[in-house]
Amino acid sequence: TAFAPPRTPFPDTRVVLFQFKSGLRLEKGAGRGNYNQLTMLSTWCRRCVLRVTRHKTSVGSTSASHLERSLHAASVSHSESEDERGGIPAAASFSNAPEALRAEDTRVTFRASELKKLNDLRVPYNWYPAARGMRRRLVYHAGPTNSGKTYNAIQRFLSSGKAIYCAPLRMLAHEIYQKANEQGVPCDLFTGEEQLFASGDKEIPAGHLACTVECAGLHIADTFDVAVIDEVQMIKDYDRGCAWTKAILGIPAAEVHLCGHQCAVNLLEKITSTIGEKLEVVYYDRLAPLIPLKASLKGSYSAVRPGDCVVVFSRAKIFNISWSIELATREPCALIYGGLPPATRVQQASLFNGRNSKCRVLVATDAIGMGLNLNIRRIVFHSLEKFDGEENSVINSSLVKQIAGRAGRYGTEYDVGEVTTFYEKDMAMLHKLLAVPEKDIEQAGIIPIFDQIELFSFHLPHASLLQILELFFKTAQLDGNYFLCNVDNVLDMAQMLQNLTLSLKDMYVFATAPVDTRKGWLKAALYKYARAYSLGEVLDFVGLCQILHWPLPKPSTPEQLVEFENIHESLDLFLWLSMKYRHNFVDVEKARLLQGEINAIIGQSIITKFRPPKPKIVVRQPLVVRTVDRPFVKKLPIVVKKAPPFVTKKVPVTREFVEARSQTSDSQQDPTVLHTSENEKKQT
Secondary structure (H helix, E strand, O other), X not given: OOOOOOOOOOOOXXXXXXXXXXXXXXXXXXXXXXXXXXXXXXXXXXXXXXHHHHHHHHHOHHHHHHHHHHHHHHHHHHHHHHHHOOOOOHHHHOOOHHHHHHOHHHHHHHHHHHHHHHOEEOOHHHHOXXXXXXXXXXXXXXXXXXXXXXXXXXXXXHHOOOEEEEEOOHHHHHHHHHHHHHOOOOEEEEOOOOEEOOOOOOOOOOOEEEEEHHHHHHHOOOOEEEEEEOOHHHHHOOOOHHHHHHHHHHOOEEEEEEEEOHHHXXXXXXXXXHOOOOEEEEEOOOOOOEEEOOOOOOOOHHHOOOOEEEEOOOHHHHHHHHHHHHHHHOOOEEEEOOOOOHHHHHHHHHHHHXXXXXXOEEEEXXXXXXXXXXXXXXEEEOOOEEEOOOOEEEOOHHHHHHHHOOEOOOOOOOOOEEEEEOOHHHHHHHHHHHHOOOOOOOOEEEOOOHHHHHHHHHOOOOOOHHHHHHHHHHHOEEOOOEEEOOHHHHHHHHHHHOOOOOOHHHHHHHHOOOOOOOXXXXXXXXXXXXXXXXXXXXXXXXXXXXXXXOOOOOOOOHHHHHHHHHHHHHHHHHHHHHHHOOOOEOOHHHHHHHHXXXXXXXHHHHHHOOOOOOOOOXXXXXXXXXXXXXXXXXXXXXXXXOOOOOOOEEOOOOHHXXXXXXXXXXXXXXXXXXXXXXXXXXXX
């Protein structure tokens, strides 16, 4: 049962398998077979051998001898059947069969060398022939936050004939899309969840395109005059860095403008030098100065002023802190954190940025570090510690500088930015982190394309995607400039999906979906989507609502609001899959309407902040006395006379007193208290 090859499709061709030292060799037997048939049969035999080898490696070394005996038995039985039909004698046909069995290790070594060639990731720039066929000009705009580097690149984007802008977040892509169309430059929007066309017809695309950096890979076959890739220092990110590497190496544009911090300059110079392209670096200085203050707020919420942004690294605390600020300062607060939908974040940012708005204080997490233009006068770190999944630890200097750089914005009412802490104990650490020099990025993230995984899987025909990826990632060969990106998440998703009946490509699409594996709700939604697809079901709006358990009652606590945020992310995932499988994930417009409804509920909850209702104050109406002459209002004051306290005298208890007291008939009277005189009673 270990080796049961299918019946040969070439009954008139008899071949002899006699040696495995350097692959498979075939000899012609008696019959009418030609060379082409033998070549096709060679491919079939090779698959059988790979199947045996794969089974041997999968079951472990304990079954190796059993597989060898099974293969030997199959060979002997096959030779005997050939002898009965008058074929090649067994001695001549299988004289080298024992040698083939002894050469098992040689075959495995040969096969491993072939696999080693397929997982060679040392030259990822060769994956994009369209870009390699062009002579590109690379310009790096290096500078800190609020230095004008992105502004200059966007001006080049708007003035070109055909251009693409790659944003780190959907909000930024949507902002550039709106800005370009407002200035009369037709621009389309392309993200993982939606597509918007300036002409209203997808058959008539505009010359300019604003997209997320992950979607830039879908346009590497097009050619552009200008490409702008924003926040390229994200190339070091473990989860998303591969998207920036793919965009930098693969976008076929005559001019590629890179915007980011100068810590990525040295790495990009190394990478571009290997492909024969020169990197031009333009350095920028900060336009609005940033001043670290010497005094903290000393733990007082009343010290918060309009224009301040209080940074909190905990979603659980953000509501309580905003309540405390509003009670102490009577200033309404806007809230921004990572779990909010993009539309709600933009809404809260607009409330804070408006000069005539009532919300002049912002309470936010580190989500403000990227993607939002905010008019902040002073950054106040409520704490410098953040939970990293295991424990609270001090945040790194790059995150501190990125958040602090949001204070002060050129051309606004706050031309000078300030940064401080809420508690005095954090001031020394803040100044220390701001003084730490930024380290250069050493490696860029990459991830293999599906074509490589598919070629690798041909040598492992009965392996699951999880087994293929595990072997690929463990044996991958990397250059010192690159690292494998998002490995743990992909393996986790592949393990969850391995029991579903999906093709290798579909399994890879679902495993690489934009899902945070730390969120169990989102993983469960992805599994339900994949299961529906594997069963051939068409997931419509009714089925979607059943998966999401919609509708839900409106949230009344911050904990209940999390459920709405999870549903919004699950709808994002549904829309992302609808871009991949349009015929299986339908009713997209209804899903978008549901998303808009959830956005409104979340936005209203953020504004009210789940404050308890204020107690009603009952105002008593004054007594109105009317007379014949004229009415008048007479307030009758309530006079309360306070009685003086009852005066008692305490005397020491003696033996004579107790004996005299016991003879009285009033046994219930306190023996330690004597009544006052009649005159004192009258006075009282």
